[in-house]
Amino acid sequence: MDILPAIDLKDGKAVRLSKGLMDSAKIYSDEPWQVAKRFEELGSKWVHIVDLNGAFEGKPANLEQIKKIRENCNLKIELGGGIRDEKTIQMYLELGVDRLILGSIAVKNPEFVKEMAKKYPIAVGIDALNGMVAVEGWAEVSTMKATDLAQEFANAGVEAIICTDISKDGMLCGVNVEFTKDIAISSGIYTIASGGVKDINDIKACKENGHVGGVIVGKAFYEETLDLEEAFKIL
Structure with missing residues (x-):
């Protein structure tokens, strides 16, 4: 199991x-970039980055900070937030990002995501509230079940699914292991749990699952x- 420490970018x-x-x-x-360097010093292989402004604006908005992180550490970078087209994917890969997360576009245009997954290292971000998919920086909750969306990408070449229980995100109240398990079983894809991690017991619970x-x-x-x-x- 991998641990991916996170950096959320807002206004740089x-x-x-x-x-x-x-x-x-x-x-x-x-x-x-100093936070990313610290992750590397502590033993991490990955850093999970979300361009929060980008998620809301639908286009990259913290490019300079992402460049600085790439230039100052050797971590693998997983990046999401505002990636809506192939040109943006190519730009980030040329910058040295290792895996791109497609979130809102995965709900609105799953065929595009499948097409991109054949060519590039793509993760699908599935964010949910009460089991239903949320989009546009979590500003809207759709009528689609998260497990149904996960199933849509089975055998599509997607590298990973990142599933976030919004109700737990940033609340230090414990990770939703069962939700992650349901997504993993529905998709058959390597699944990353997100939201709610509080302490070492959450890491153990994820590992033991x-x-x-x-x-x-x-x-x-x-x-x-x-x-x-x-x-x-x-x-």
Whole structure:
């Protein structure tokens, strides 16, 4: 199982949100690349980056910070937020990003995602509230079940599915392991749990489940309720 520490970018700063609400943003660093460097020092192989402004605007909005992170660390970068077309995918890959996350577009145009997955390293981001898919930076909740969307991408060449339980995101209330398991079983794809990780017990629960391929750690690192170095040692 992989641990992917997270950096959410808003207005060039590293922040965390509660339940995806932009006005809940708490700033943790004015230099996000320094946070990424710290992840590397603690033993991480990946960094999970979300361009929050991009997610709402539908286009890249924190490019300079992403470039700085790429230039200053050797981590593999998984990036999402505002990626809506092939040109943006190609631009980020040329920049040195290792995997792109397609979220809202996966709901609105699944065929486009399948086409991109044949050519590029693509992850599908499935964000859900009460099991129903949310889109546009979580501003809208659709009528589609998250498990149905996951099933749509079975055998499509997608590298990973990142599933977020919005009700838990940034709340330090425990990860929704069962939701992650349901997504993994529905899709047959390597599935990454996101939202709610609080402490080492969440890492253990994900590892012991057997269906969770990876877990994203955000606020638990920033608020120091999880010792990231200890978490990597468990793996």
